[in-house]
Structures are given as structure tokens and as C-alpha cells.
Amino acid sequence: MLNTKTVVRVGIADMNIAKTPQTIRTSGLGSCVGVVLYDKTKQIAGMVHVMLPDSQLGKSTKINAAKFADTGIYAMMEMLKAKGVRPFSLKAKIAGGAQMFQFGSNDTIRIGPRNVEAVKAELKRLSIPIVSEDTGGSSGRTIEFDPETCILHIRTVNAGTQEI
Numbered sequence: 393m394l395n396t397k398t399v400v401r402v403g404i405a406d407m408n409i410a411k412t413p414q415t416i417r418t419s420g421l422g423s424c425v426g427v428v429l430y431d432k433t434k435q436i437a438g439m440v441h442v443m444l445p446d447s448q449l450g451k452s453t454k455i456n457a458a459k460f461a462d463t464g465i466y467a468m469m470e471m472l473k474a475k476g477v478r479p480f481s482l483k484a485k486i487a488g489g490a491q492m493f494q495f496g497s498n499d500t501i502r503i504g505p506r507n508v509e510a511v512k513a514e515l516k517r518l519s520i521p522i523v524s525e526d527t528g529g530s531s532g533r534t535i536e537f538d539p540e541t542c543i544l545h546i547r548t549v550n551a552g553t554q555e556i
Contacts, residue, residue, distance in 0.1 A: 405459035421488035423504035445510030461510035
């Protein structure tokens with residue numbers, strides 16, 4: 393991971409923005425999906441740590457937008473728009489969505505794959521292209537994005553690191 397720049401941290405069911413010379417990082421991506429929206433020319437990026445696919449799964453009327461794919465990605469896009477980013481200039485990189493537990497084919501247990509499907513559907517709805525992804529598998533990940541280089545550094549449990 394990168395050590396020379398200030399790191400903006402994103403918690404679980406959280407979102408934030410980083411601008412060069414900062415980087416932005418989240419850890420604990422098991423079945424969760426880390427979604428990075430970035431504008432290469434403005435060297436700014438937002439990251440949302442999505443826990444669940446659909447806000448309709450929430451039991452309360454007041455929801456944490458970052459927790460869900462359908463609300464978190466849109467809210468992140470709006471945060472970036474408030475910083476002067478034009479939505480048509482956004483690109484996305486995604487990682488996570490592991491199948492952490494094997495319980496047969498019960499759809500409610502498939503949180504990781506369902507999160508990935510929901511993230512992709514929302515990005516498509518918002519016309520934000522996915523440049524690259526590292527999703528699925530059965531291991532947790534930590535990701536860090538550098539808005540200057542547009543490289544997503546991925547550290548996967550028991551599988552080393554890679555850049556996309």
C-alpha cells in the first residue's frame with residue numbers, strides 16, 4: 393500500500409472523498425463492495441463501502457445511504473458533483489463482493505454476489521463505466537485508490553497484492 397501520502401479512511405457503510413495528494417482506503421471488504429468513483433482530470437475520487445444491495449432491506453425509515461448499493465453510489469456521485477465533478481466524466485473501479493460463507497444456494501446468504509450485481513446495476517443506471525474490477529472469490533480485501541495515478545491497490549487475504 394501507499395505510505396507517502398495522507399490517507400483518507402472509509403469505514404464500513406461509510407463514504408468519503410480524496411483529492412491529490414491524498415489517497416483513499418477501506419478495509420474489511422468481505423461480502424461488502426468498495427466502489428471508487430473518480431475523475432482523472434480533476435484528480436479527485438470518492439469511495440463508498442457498500443454492505444447490502446438494496447435499501448429496501450432496511451428496517452427503519454432513516455437509512456444510512458452509504459450502506460446500500462442503490463443509495464450509496466448515487467449519494468457519492470452527488471458529493472463529487474458538489475466538488476465540481478461532472479457526472480459524465482466519472483469512471484468506476486470496484487472490488488470485494490466475496491462469498492465469505494458456503495451455505496448451499498440460499499439466495500439470502502449470497503450477499504457478496506448480490507452486492508456486486510447491485511453495484512453494477514446502479515453504475516449502469518447512472519451511466520458510469522466500470523474500468524476494472526476485482527470481485528468475488530472467498531477472501532477479504534483492503535483497497536486503496538490514488539486519484540493522481542488512478543490506480544486501485546488491492547490487498548487480498550492470503551493472496552497478496554495487485555493493482556487495477
